[in-house]
Amino acid sequence: MTANLSTPLGICKITGDEDGISEIKILDKDEELSNSVPKVLIPAANQMTAYFKGELKEFNIPLNPKGTSFQKQVWLALNQIPYGETRSYLQISKEIGNVKAIRAVAAANGKNPLWIVTPCHRVIGSDGSLTGYAGGLWRKKYLLDLENPPIQQELF
Template identity: 45%
Template sequence: MPAPSPLFVLHVATPIGTMQLSSTENHLFSARFLENGFETDSPDIPDCLALAATQLNEYFAGTRQTFDVPLYGQGTSFQQQVWQALRQIPAGRTDHYLGLAKRMGNTGAVRAVGAANGANPWLVLVPCHRVIGARGQLVGYAGGLWRKQWLLEHEAKMSGTYQRGLF
């Protein structure tokens, strides 16, 4: 799906690198980590983009575990179902691709769940980092496995829960 126009851009410094947030006037379009330099922030920042930045700052400060930023409805119906299932995994907990497929009522969709997880445009806000391998190993994350591990450890401390044997 092509990006809507206009897009507004805001950068947020986090303990694990700069995140670039993009939005329409009313919905967050993407949240991703940058590996290199970045463009400048938009001169005008819509409320939804400011809200996303505020909530991310609260999350990294350890005072927020969930997000309620309005998201731009991109992706297929199946992807949107997976992304909604990701939002049901509480901070400090994890699931795996088969577990998500089972919860969605389709155990044959493990690879499709993995692909939809990898296509998530809203890193951290839609917690695809909470999905690990069936044997408890860290697997794929668009922000890098080191960030995934950091996020899981951060959430374990923040929530007071820790699943033994994750890594």
């Protein structure tokens, strides 16, 4: 089952079934918005809407992503990154117990099927740079700014 909803980043496509949400991604092309959302996808759709309004900091929906055991291990580590914080690929590779797996961690991060919910956008370069994001760096920056808005430096 799928549902398409509008977000500030484009059309969000949510896919899942009774076993959980298997995919959430922002599409680069226009697709028709869903007139109705299948019952099993309503919690995910509601939580995505609340997230983009700044009303939700932690998702609470059943997840069922498809991937290798290594990818799932990386995605589990991504889910531990708190809202408004970032980690480097090196930090994630250390967390999963394989400091030499930085490139494999980056590759698994890029294959994350649950954008935003499994916060791959919170992973940055060791030097603090915004590196790699399947949805484009402008979306990554938007999400990081949404979670941790820049402080206004001047009044006028």
